[in-house]
Amino acid sequence: MRKLTTSPATPRCYHCGEDCHEEVLRAHDKDFCCSGCQMVYEILNQNGMCDYYTISNNPGTSRRTKVRADKFAFLDDGKIADSLIHFKNDSQSHISFYVPQIHCSSCLWLLENLHRLERGVLSSKVNFIKKEVDIVFDHQVFSLRKLAELMTSIGYEPYISFSDMGAKKTRIDSSKLYKLGVAGFCFANIMLMSFPEYLGIDAKEKSLLLVFRYANLFLSLPVFFYSASEFYISAWKSLKHRFLNIDAPIVLAVWVTFARSVYEVLTATGGGYFDSMSGIVFFMLAGRVLQDKTYQQLSFERDYTSYFPIAVTRITEQKQETATLPDIRLNDTLLIHSEELIPADGIITRGKALIDYSFVTGESLPVAKEMGEIVYAGGKQTGGNIEILVIKEVAQSYLTKLWNRNETPVTAPDDERSFVHLLSRYFTIILFAIAGSAAAWWYFHDPSRVWTAVTAVLIVACPCALLLSNTFTNANILRRLGRNHLYLRNAQVIEDMAEADCIVFDKTGTLTTGLYQDILYEGEPLQEKQVKAIGALAAQSTHPFSKAIAAWAGSLTRQGVSGFREIAGKGIEGIVDGDLVTLGSAAFVTQQPLESNDASVVYIAIEEEVWGRFKFRNHYRDHIPSLLQKLGKNYQLAVLSGDNAGEQAYLRKVLGYNAILLFNQQPMDKLEAIKTLQAQGKKVMMIGDGLNDAGALQQADIGIAVSESNNNFTPASDAILAAEQLPLLDRFIRLAKANKQVVLTAFVISVLYNLVGLFFAVTGVLSPMIAAILMPCSSISILFVTYGLSNYFGFREGLK
Amino acid sequence: MSVIILLLVASISVASLFLFAFIWSVKDGQYDDEIAPAVRILFDDISATAKPERELLPEEAAK
Numbered sequence: 001m002r003k004l005t006t007s008p009a010t011p012r013c014y015h016c017g018e019d020c021h022e023e024v025l026r027a028h029d030k031d032f033c034c035s036g037c038q039m040v041y042e043i044l045n046q047n048g049m050c051d052y053y054t055i056s057n058n059p060g061t062s063r064r065t066k067v068r069a070d071k072f073a074f075l076d077d078g079k080i081a082d083s084l085i086h087f088k089n090d091s092q093s094h095i096s097f098y099v100p101q102i103h104c105s106s107c108l109w110l111l112e113n114l115h116r117l118e119r120g121v122l123s124s125k126v127n128f129i130k131k132e133v134d135i136v137f138d139h140q141v142f143s144l145r146k147l148a149e150l151m152t153s154i155g156y157e158p159y160i161s162f163s164d165m166g167a168k169k170t171r172i173d174s175s176k177l178y179k180l181g182v183a184g185f186c187f188a189n190i191m192l193m194s195f196p197e198y199l200g201i202d203a204k205e206k207s208l209l210l211v212f213r214y215a216n217l218f219l220s221l222p223v224f225f226y227s228a229s230e231f232y233i234s235a236w237k238s239l240k241h242r243f244l245n246i247d248a249p250i251v252l253a254v255w256v257t258f259a260r261s262v263y264e265v266l267t268a269t270g271g272g273y274f275d276s277m278s279g280i281v282f283f284m285l286a287g288r289v290l291q292d293k294t295y296q297q298l299s300f301e302r303d304y305t306s307y308f309p310i311a312v313t314r315i316t317e318q319k320q321e322t323a324t325l326p327d328i329r330l331n332d333t334l335l336i337h338s339e340e341l342i343p344a345d346g347i348i349t350r351g352k353a354l355i356d357y358s359f360v361t362g363e364s365l366p367v368a369k370e371m372g373e374i375v376y377a378g379g380k381q382t383g384g385n386i387e388i389l390v391i392k393e394v395a396q397s398y399l400t401k402l403w404n405r406n407e408t409p410v411t412a413p414d415d416e417r418s419f420v421h422l423l424s425r426y427f428t429i430i431l432f433a434i435a436g437s438a439a440a441w442w443y444f445h446d447p448s449r450v451w452t453a454v455t456a457v458l459i460v461a462c463p464c465a466l467l468l469s470n471t472f473t474n475a476n477i478l479r480r481l482g483r484n485h486l487y488l489r490n491a492q493v494i495e496d497m498a499e500a501d502c503i504v505f506d507k508t509g510t511l512t513t514g515l516y517q518d519i520l521y522e523g524e525p526l527q528e529k530q531v532k533a534i535g536a537l538a539a540q541s542t543h544p545f546s547k548a549i550a551a552w553a554g555s556l557t558r559q560g561v562s563g564f565r566e567i568a569g570k571g572i573e574g575i576v577d578g579d580l581v582t583l584g585s586a587a588f589v590t591q592q593p594l595e596s597n598d599a600s601v602v603y604i605a606i607e608e609e610v611w612g613r614f615k616f617r618n619h620y621r622d623h624i625p626s627l628l629q630k631l632g633k634n635y636q637l638a639v640l641s642g643d644n645a646g647e648q649a650y651l652r653k654v655l656g657y658n659a660i661l662l663f664n665q666q667p668m669d670k671l672e673a674i675k676t677l678q679a680q681g682k683k684v685m686m687i688g689d690g691l692n693d694a695g696a697l698q699q700a701d702i703g704i705a706v707s708e709s710n711n712n713f714t715p716a717s718d719a720i721l722a723a724e725q726l727p728l729l730d731r732f733i734r735l736a737k738a739n740k741q742v743v744l745t746a747f748v749i750s751v752l753y754n755l756v757g758l759f760f761a762v763t764g765v766l767s768p769m770i771a772a773i774l775m776p777c778s779s780i781s782i783l784f785v786t787y788g789l790s791n792y793f794g795f796r797e798g799l800k
Numbered sequence: 801m802s803v804i805i806l807l808l809v810a811s812i813s814v815a816s817l818f819l820f821a822f823i824w825s826v827k828d829g830q831y832d833d834e835i836a837p838a839v840r841i842l843f844d845d846i847s848a849t850a851k852p853e854r855e856l857l858p859e860e861a862a863k
Contacts, residue, residue: 055843105839112840128836177826185819189812208804215808 017058059106075145097158253462287471346388354383456761465750485722506688507641512618523612623727753778
């Protein structure tokens with residue numbers, strides 16, 4: 001949500017709605033925060049498309065970071081363009097772009113009216129959930145590059161990554177929905193046509209009864225052969241793994257019911273149980289569809305290819321050319337522009353690098369690198385252009401190797417770990433025992449009824465109630481967690497969450513925010529004039545420390561700074577109000593190496609006289625200490641940090657003496673630390689954010705990626721959690737634990753129904769009507785119980 | 801009682817129509833994006849009330 005209330009002193013940008021702190025541009029009677037925003041407004045105004053601003057207020061996104069003019073030059077390369085385009089004929093091309101900025105109805109309107117801005121665009125359609133826009137354009141008058149640039153010019157820069165290459169549009173698998181539709185249709189009609197059978201029909205109209213029975217038989221065929229195939233496939237798959245999952249006894253029950261019903265109809269001895277069979281298939285499919293309705297807009301399977309650009313600029317014999325990532329070879333020289341990601345490990349051969357590894361480590365402070373130093377893939381250059389000599393190919397680079405690691409954790413496939421399968425096995429054994437004893441009893445008393453009794457037992461007591469309570473509870477809990485911005489990859493993750501007994505946190509970016517810094521001044525007291533001068537100087541630089549100092553100094557009115565100089569990785573200086581002000585590292589400000597080489601300290605000198613220093617500390621997210629203390633009571637906690645041990649004392653105090661604290665952890669170390677814990681028999685939940693946690697997130701029994709916003713990319717994981725919801729983690733875990741209770745409660749209730757049914761079954765008098773009443777009753781009460789109970793638990797935890 | 805047979809045929813064909821409509825809607829992608837269509841339907845009304853600030857010049861339109 002955008003903030004709607006701001007003090008009248010700071011005008012808000014008409015385009016993006018952000019407060020105009022640094023400068024206010026006034027044009028067309030409107031305020032803009034930057035020339036980028038103003039330009040978008042002018043383009044839209046010129047084309048009479050200002051509806052954009054009336055549909056939602058301040059719909060744009062800030063344009064303060066400029067996009068390089070030739071950023072999309074690589075789209076002119078035919079090979080790359082063809083790998084992105086889905087369909088092409090003589091006159092038109094179809095492409096879909098991922099546009100993370102899509103967030104409101106204005107975005108939708110503007111992107112679907114692109115054709116009014118540019119005739120080459122034939123049509124465009126937005127998929128709001130996936131944040132994708134499908135565009136059809138005429139490639140004879142308009143190029144792909146121009147299309148990307150047009151979208152960038154109005155503030156919707158398409159995100160094109162390496163993983164888009166050659167990726168064909170994937171359609172959501174909707175076969176389950178078709179199966180559900182068919183099952184519903186057949187179930188309803190079979191029920192309707194079973195009424196004459198149940199309510200009785202005149203003896204003289206026996207022929208009519210036969211018509212109804214055969215119609216039922218006919219209608220049940222699609223259910224048996226098509227809709228129920230969902231369960232056949234799943235049962236067969238698990239049997240091939242020598243595992244008996246819950247679908248196996250269900251398939252058995254469906255087959256027995258169908259066989260007996262067909263037999264009854266063909267021999268004209270009864271109406272069969274077609275309605276019960278199709279009903280149960282319908283309800284079970286509905287549960288599966290609800291449970292599997294996961295979050296399409298989020299990807300849990302990302303690898304490095306979704307982070308990396310599709311192409312970079314390669315320099316060969318003074319010529320620049322576009323090279324796709326797989327084409328990059330050892331000893332190639334690459335030109336990395338400002339704000340571009342480094343695609344492969346390399347040595348800097350020209351320029352000064354200031355590399356932001358926040359993608360990798362979550363740490364937002366850029367690292368300065370000189371010529372001849374090694375830079376690692378995944379870092380983002382924030383200074384000027386640099387050239388690097390590739391020393392490792394993309395797939396062999398340090399981080400990408402970590403991602404491509406072949407050893408996958410040895411755990412059973414997702415759908416075979418659930419307690420539900422275990423329970424269903426016991427259930428099946430008991431069921432066979434009952435069926436066997438019923439058969440034995442009838443064999444001695446009335447052998448003609450053995451067949452009816454045994455089939456009736458199998459029909460009544462199929463563990464479909466267990467499957468139903470499980471899928472409906474999972475679906476509701478997934479939905480509830482999703483509403484609280486914890487998105488799970490699938491239902492099995494709920495159980496894994498409940499079973500974890502050790503929680504491992506990454507520090508930077510997870511427990512702390514990557515962005516905001518706590519700032520502390522030590523030294524001679526500063527006068528207001530000096531504070532202003534420092535603020536004015538710091539405002540000139542975009543370095544995170546400078547930004548933090550500028551914010552600390554406050555005040556909007558800035559004095560002029562002359563002779564401003566920024567030395568990357570060292571500091572800044574400039575003349576404010578006649579005084580030379582210097583801010584930077586100890587060595588830079590005092591001109592002599594000091595004893596402490598702490599990177600998180602900035603010294604201040606005015607007229608070459610050192611006044612004091614600013615100390616920076618990562619800012620812990622709100623409520624984190626109380627969360628850690630709460631979790632510490634029941635869980636083994638651990639913190640793995642890539643940073644130095646500066647925070648050790650504080651973390652020790654918060655986490656207590658049992659917690660494991662490890663510092664200076666490389667990505668591989670984090671992975672090993674998780675493995676060590678698992679070797680001790682712990683079920684590990686890992687919570688991290690950067691690419692450096694990617695290995696650990698995969699290794700852990702459950703990996704939760706913390707994301708600042710839904711647009712951000714997260715490494716492959718089992719769950720994605722919005723950063724501001726992290727303090728609710730203990731409640732999420734409790735809700736996950738309640739899952740099992742809810743499933744069991746619902747199951748017990750349905751067993752009561754089953755016992756009634758079993759009574760009729762073993763006595764050999766289970767009429768289709770009793771089956772037809774019991775089945776929907778038990779299904780619907782399961783639905784109510786699971787829905788009500790899981791909502792109750794969510795409510796008790798204070799979750800939305 | 802042939803009228804019952806007739807009713808039977810009628811009711812099943814009506815139900816089949818609904819089944820067909822359902823399959824069609826799934827195929828058409830109605831369940832792929834549940835937000836955009838609800839928003840899209842409101843757009844024409846807004847365009848009718850809010851006039852563009854000026855019409856396109858012919859040379860701009862040609863471009």
